[in-house]
Amino acid sequence: MAKAQEDGAVYDDINITPMLDLSYVLLVIFILMTTASVQGIQVNLPRASNTPSLAKPSTRAITITNTGALYLDAYPMATLADLEARLLQFKANTPEFPVIVKGDSAVQYEKVVEVLDLLGRIELNQIGLVTQRPAR
Incomplete structure (x- = not known):
């Protein structure tokens, strides 16, 4: 049934914009819910016995305390020569590994x-310096 506007013109259009907005919202909710349900599936993956490891090498941390004492990870190093010897041992196993200095x-x-x-x-190029965020 056509309605008359104030100026007397008749229009028979239906504004579908609110209906499209609702359909887009429902589509987004549907996508989010199906994605969430797929990610939540627990699967017990099989283990392969002789595949190469794709994991990145572990990061080594060198800590220098306020007294000047050196630590590699949690182990104290008496001198820089001890630290160098230990790092060369790690480098023999893994040529490139990340090192952070704190x-x-x-x-x-x-x-x-x-x-x-x-x-x-000793040509270790993946070096990071640890800092704290400034106080706000």
Whole structure:
């Protein structure tokens, strides 16, 4: 049934915009719900015995305390030569592995530079320096 506008013109259009909005919302909800249900399926995967490992090598952490003491992961290193020997052992097994350097803010800058020089000498190129976020 056609309605008359105020100026007397007759229109017989149906505004389908709200209906399309509703259908898009329902489509998005349907997609999200089906995706969530697919990701939630638990599967016990089989284990292969002789496939090569695709895992990335573990990251090694060198810590320099405020007194200048060196640690590789959680193990104390007496000198830079000890640290170098230990890193060369790791490098023999894995040629490229990431190393992070955590230096205390009170440690002398020279000590951190010595460690970075050591890493450059033994050609470890994946180096990260750990810092804290600034206080807001």
